[in-house]
Amino acid sequence: MSLYPKSANRLINQLSKLPGIGKKTASRLAFYILKSDEIYNNNLSNAIKEVKLKIRFCNSCGMMTEGSECDICLDHNRDDNIICVVEQPQDIYPFEKTSTYKGKYHVLGGVLSPLDGVGPEDLNLDGLYNKIKKGMEIILATNPSIEGDTTCLYLAKKLEGLGARVTRLARGLPVGSDLEYMDDLTLVRAMEGRTSI
Helix, strand or coil, X not given: CCCCCHXXXXXXXXXXXCCCCCHHHHXXXXXXXXXXXXXXXXXXXXXXXXXXXXXXXXXXXXXXXXXXXXXXXXXXXXXXXXXXXXXXXXXXXXXXXXXXXXXXXXXXXXXXXXXXXXXXXXXXXXXXXXXXCCCCEEEECCCCCHHHHHHHHHHHHHHHHCCCEEEECCCCCCCCCCHHHCCHHHHHHXXXXXXXX
């Protein structure tokens, strides 16, 4: 027997399916929604519906947009000769927050993962290959995971064959951290990627 009414249980179940939300947090969110006024709940409901109806992926780079192309692809002040390749659309936002990168992007829509049945044909690779011009720089910004590294190596070989200069994000110790708390892989990569002072 459940303590809560069916509708509350249904809401808790749906909320608990969100990433990083367990049953306890889902319950707190459900009760917050229950206690909120009707205007807030209607606004929340409409925002969820609207994002599903309006958001699509840019025809050029794969970033989230409400038009056929995103603002970054439409920006003529961006450098067309540098493309930063990321796994997912949300990976673009950390770069944009820094306001230092002035090139364009390309979203793969995932990473190579043979164990999960994800091969090259499942990623947005043709769109990337079609953009390549001899001498342009491609920055591979996949996550530092086995799948991310595999994707990076695969792309590096393909893109160099198309005449692009391929670079990878630097890796190492985060600023403000203590060596004592670093994992082995981060320390090894920091040591291997050391530079002259």
